[in-house]
Amino acid sequence: MAPTDEKKSANPPQVREPSRRKFLVNAGKVIGGVVVGGAIGGLVGCNPNNNDNANKASPSASPSAGGAQAAAEPKNYNRALMFFTQEQFRTVNAAVERIFPEDESGPGAQALGVAYFIDHQLAGEWGFNGREYMSPPFYHGETVQGYQGRLKRREIFTIAIQEMNNYSQAQFKKNFVDLAADQQDKVLEAFEKDQVQLTTISPSGFFKMLRASTLEGAYSDPLYGGNLNMAGWKMRDYPGNQMSYTDVIDKDFTAIAPSSLQDHMAAH
Amino acid sequence: MAKTLPKKDVVIVGVGWAGGIIAAELTRGGLDVVGLERGKERKTEDYFMVHDELRYAQRYELMQDLSKETVTFRANENMRALPMRAYGSFLLGDGIGGAGVHWNGQTFRFLPYDFEIRSKTIERYGKNKIPDGMTIQDWGITYDEMEPYYDKFEKMAGISGEANPLAGKRSSDYPNPPMKKSPPIQLFEQAAKKLNLHPYMQPSANLSQNYTNPDGVSRAACQYCGYCERFGCEYGAKADPVVTVIPIAKKTGKFEIRTHSQVRRILHTGGKATGVMYTDVTTGEDIVQPADIVVMTSYVFNNIRLLLMSKLGTPYDPKTGKGAVGKNYAYQVQKGNATGFFDDKKFNLFAGAGSLGMNLDDYNGDNFDHKDVKFIHGASISIGQTGFRPIGNNTVPSGTPTWGKEFKAASVKYANSALKVGAQGSSMPWKHHFVDLDPTYKDAFGDTLPRLTFDFEDQDKELTAYMTDRCAEIMKEMGASKIDKAKSLGPYEITTYQSTHNTGGTIIGSSPDTSVVNNYLQMWEAENVFVIGASNFPHNSGYNPTDTVGALAYRASEGILKYAKSGGLLV
Numbered sequence: 001m002a003p004t005d006e007k008k009s010a011n012p013p014q015v016r017e018p019s020r021r022k023f024l025v026n027a028g029k030v031i032g033g034v035v036v037g038g039a040i041g042g043l044v045g046c047n048p049n050n051n052d053n054a055n056k057a058s059p060s061a062s063p064s065a066g067g068a069q070a071a072a073e074p075k076n077y078n079r080a081l082m083f084f085t086q087e088q089f090r091t092v093n094a095a096v097e098r099i100f101p102e103d104e105s106g107p108g109a110q111a112l113g114v115a116y117f118i119d120h121q122l123a124g125e126w127g128f129n130g131r132e133y134m135s136p137p138f139y140h141g142e143t144v145q146g147y148q149g150r151l152k153r154r155e156i157f158t159i160a161i162q163e164m165n166n167y168s169q170a171q172f173k174k175n176f177v178d179l180a181a182d183q184q185d186k187v188l189e190a191f192e193k194d195q196v197q198l199t200t201i202s203p204s205g206f207f208k209m210l211r212a213s214t215l216e217g218a219y220s221d222p223l224y225g226g227n228l229n230m231a232g233w234k235m236r237d238y239p240g241n242q243m244s245y246t247d248v249i250d251k252d253f254t255a256i257a258p259s260s261l262q263d264h265m266a267a268h
Numbered sequence: 269m270a271k272t273l274p275k276k277d278v279v280i281v282g283v284g285w286a287g288g289i290i291a292a293e294l295t296r297g298g299l300d301v302v303g304l305e306r307g308k309e310r311k312t313e314d315y316f317m318v319h320d321e322l323r324y325a326q327r328y329e330l331m332q333d334l335s336k337e338t339v340t341f342r343a344n345e346n347m348r349a350l351p352m353r354a355y356g357s358f359l360l361g362d363g364i365g366g367a368g369v370h371w372n373g374q375t376f377r378f379l380p381y382d383f384e385i386r387s388k389t390i391e392r393y394g395k396n397k398i399p400d401g402m403t404i405q406d407w408g409i410t411y412d413e414m415e416p417y418y419d420k421f422e423k424m425a426g427i428s429g430e431a432n433p434l435a436g437k438r439s440s441d442y443p444n445p446p447m448k449k450s451p452p453i454q455l456f457e458q459a460a461k462k463l464n465l466h467p468y469m470q471p472s473a474n475l476s477q478n479y480t481n482p483d484g485v486s487r488a489a490c491q492y493c494g495y496c497e498r499f500g501c502e503y504g505a506k507a508d509p510v511v512t513v514i515p516i517a518k519k520t521g522k523f524e525i526r527t528h529s530q531v532r533r534i535l536h537t538g539g540k541a542t543g544v545m546y547t548d549v550t551t552g553e554d555i556v557q558p559a560d561i562v563v564m565t566s567y568v569f570n571n572i573r574l575l576l577m578s579k580l581g582t583p584y585d586p587k588t589g590k591g592a593v594g595k596n597y598a599y600q601v602q603k604g605n606a607t608g609f610f611d612d613k614k615f616n617l618f619a620g621a622g623s624l625g626m627n628l629d630d631y632n633g634d635n636f637d638h639k640d641v642k643f644i645h646g647a648s649i650s651i652g653q654t655g656f657r658p659i660g661n662n663t664v665p666s667g668t669p670t671w672g673k674e675f676k677a678a679s680v681k682y683a684n685s686a687l688k689v690g691a692q693g694s695s696m697p698w699k700h701h702f703v704d705l706d707p708t709y710k711d712a713f714g715d716t717l718p719r720l721t722f723d724f725e726d727q728d729k730e731l732t733a734y735m736t737d738r739c740a741e742i743m744k745e746m747g748a749s750k751i752d753k754a755k756s757l758g759p760y761e762i763t764t765y766q767s768t769h770n771t772g773g774t775i776i777g778s779s780p781d782t783s784v785v786n787n788y789l790q791m792w793e794a795e796n797v798f799v800i801g802a803s804n805f806p807h808n809s810g811y812n813p814t815d816t817v818g819a820l821a822y823r824a825s826e827g828i829l830k831y832a833k834s835g836g837l838l839v
């Protein structure tokens with residue numbers, strides 16, 4: 001009568017390797033080792049203002065590579081916006097790449113689809129602070145008391161993106177996406193260190209939220225729109241969702257191919 | 269007009285560990301019991317999609333919905349208390365099983381010193397060792413009296429472990445052998461032994477092998493999947509009330525659970541409860557459930573809040589120190605630690621279990637001489653391998669930027685190569701730390717929220733600094749390439765996670781003047797009301813609270829059965 005599940009516990013660490021997933025990984029390798037959604041390449045490529053190298057996700061994000069990939073794998077219908085305007089999206093997409101840039105260790109936030117992840121999160125419960133206490137009265141609190149504002153995350157993002165462009169214009173006479181990488185870093189630093197004078201939101205509070213959601217987008221299950229093809233996990237040897245580590249827990253480091261919740265779903 | 273239902277022998281408020289144990293024991297004793305739970309039903313099958321760090325760890329899937337109910341907080345009485353609007357310092361459970369669903373499973377007994385902390389401190393160091401305003405008191409029950417109840421809880425839950433050489437005597441071994449030793453644990457063990465310390469495998473509610481408990485409940489062995497704390501267990505390998513005591517209670521046919529039932533008042537007249545009033549949250553209907561005995565088994569804050577809102581017991585007055593409801597709120601001093609970065613070693617840090625770890629208690633309780641330190645009590649020092657999930661674990665060496673190229677490179681480099689030795693520090697009560705009712709903020713029903721007044725004291729800062737050095741000594745011996753020691757302890761902040769080990773407010777004791785309940789957890793001021801939980805702790809030890817909560821629940825169940833027969837105050 002007690003709920004036991006002997007059947008499940010008998011499964012080895014790598015439960016199954018669906019052929020579709022293998023196919024996706026292989027497709028990624030074909031275009032140069034960086035797995036990137038065709039939609040990112042398309043968006044970046046069709047932005048006439050976006051000439052700066054720093055804003056390109058990777059060489060594979062050029063329209064031609066995007067096209068080649070589109071032919072090689074099914075279209076990713078997740079690559080559209082629920083909350084941001086396309087302009088807001090481009091700003092966030094540029095900012096998260098500075099926080100988590102592509103480097104020798106692997107893809108950056110753009111290639112992982114982090115800005116899509118943030119867009120999708122803001123469209124739902126998290127963006128509305130749905131499970132948080134948002135009842136009045138609102139008073140200015142001490143730091144130790146945490147966030148006491150009346151604005152919801154989606155409102156904060158909307159204001160902050162506008163203010164990032166305002167600050168970029170004031171400092172460099174361009175919008176954020178059109179700045180060179182080191183200029184973008186300066187803008188983000190000014191927010192991080194509260195050097196931007198705002199009456200609406202806390203610049204550092206926004207920066208913390210942007211940084212935290214960048215890591216969430218890089219490393220959450222791909223079902224949420226980031227961590228594209230588990231490339232975030234692969235970069236740090238995280239095996240994702242596995243049924244059991246009984247055989248490796250007392251062993252030295254063991255590389256295990258990652259598996260996502262979708263694979264787990266198929267197992268039931 | 270509230271609808272009134274037929275009377276029950278016992279009504280339980282909150283069906284988590286304490287409520288589940290009470291239900292199992294009382295129904296087996298022949299009583300007719302109804303459990304009211306504000307949250308929803310939970311079962312093992314809910315967790316097939318549980319390996320989802322974003323949903324469960326970052327978005328708090330299993331926790332209380334703060335939009336409906338939270339606590340307010342201030343550091344001291346001169347500050348305006350403001351609501352905890354989002355989760356941070358601690359996580360409040362919800363639904364059947366309560367916090368017993370999302371715990372890690374670390375199951376420690378408190379030390380003999382804990383139960384007689386005031387007498388033993390004075391005996392060894394003199395009265396002046398206890399600073400002004402520190403309100404430690406003996407528990408009115410000793411370790412030896414608690415031992416059989418600890419034993420019972422550990423056998424029911426199937427705790428896996430080995431004897432701690434520096435703890436109180438055990439009447440029997442743990443029912444299961446310890447969990448497997450991972451390489452980081454082996455490093456810790458070797459280092460600790462070289463330093464002449466006394467390491468032992470963490471007592472774990474994650475089963476080291478398949479196990480059938482004395483109630484006949486069989487559960488499967490832990491798979492070290494790395495998703496325990498903040499998650500439910502898809503295997504039932506982690507002991508929780510849903511897979512242990514609740515089925516036992518249900519099997520008797522005498523236990524009815526009503527979910528979505530938010531208890532809002534304990535009804536009473538002439539010093540005795542007559543039942544409770546609750547709201548069916550699905551319909552909004554107010555309902556009266558009469559009962560001979562009321563058992564409060566919700567979390568710390570609601571145990572206190574319901575007594576205060578119901579005007580049952582004498583509220584604590586921080587000015588005079590009189591009254592006890594809300595008194596001696598304490599927490600956990602969790603921030604002493606040392607992180608080691610291993611440039612040439614890589615571990616399977618993705619794997620683990622909530623209570624896979626190794627501890628030592630050489631610096632806990634009164635196991636070392638406190639003559640030359642400016643604090644009492646201490647901390648359990650441990651290494652844990654709970655499964656280091658990628659969103660929550662991006663530890664980089666000090667001096668590394670927190671974002672950008674360098675951050676990313678370091679966070680990826682050390683993803684499987686950074687270990688932490690940490691101290692779980694005890695927390696002493698103070699005259700000016702307490703829980704009362706907030707004058708301003710309300711919950712979704714218009715009831716007032718509990719207000720928490722708490723900060724870290726010099727005692728906590730001294731303890732943290734001392735323990736950080738001890739952790740660093742061990743980490744050095746473990747051979748880390750670089751060691752970062754924790755910063756000195758700042759003020760208490762409700763924004764960053766520390767532990768869900770809130771304690772006190774309905775404390776146990778030997779006198780009605782200084783405690784809310786006697787050592788059967790029976791209210792001094794209302795003999796048919798029993799209050800159970802970590803809210804009973806007069807202070808918090810350097811350990812996780814659940815074993816002691818479970819033991820107290822078994823103790824209370826004995827008392828309630830006695831009371832049901834003969835009535836009257838049991839002590």
